[in-house]
Amino acid sequence: MKATGYVRKLDHLGRFVIPGSVRRSLEFTDHQPLLIAVDGDRIILEKETPRCAVCGERATEDFAGKHLCVECLAGIGRL
Ligand SMILES: [Zn+2]
Structure with a gap:
């Protein structure tokens, strides 16, 4: 897995913005459904x-x- 080095802070509702360059490189669409998984202390986001x-x-x-x-x-x- 390639680490990109982006750091984002969660807002008070637990949201954060995935950088546009990452969204474009993964070909996310508007309202892209994402699968959220937890692996130990890591959060994994996948295109559903x-x-x-x-x-x-x-x-x-x-x-x-x-x-x-x-x-x-x-x-x-x-x-
Ligand atoms: Zn099968």
């Missing part, structure tokens, strides 16, 4: 992406109206 309906990993394919990952698609013989 569809999750596989079978295993919960990031899904990259649509099949019969469901999001599936490549491995699960292969498991049902669709790849």
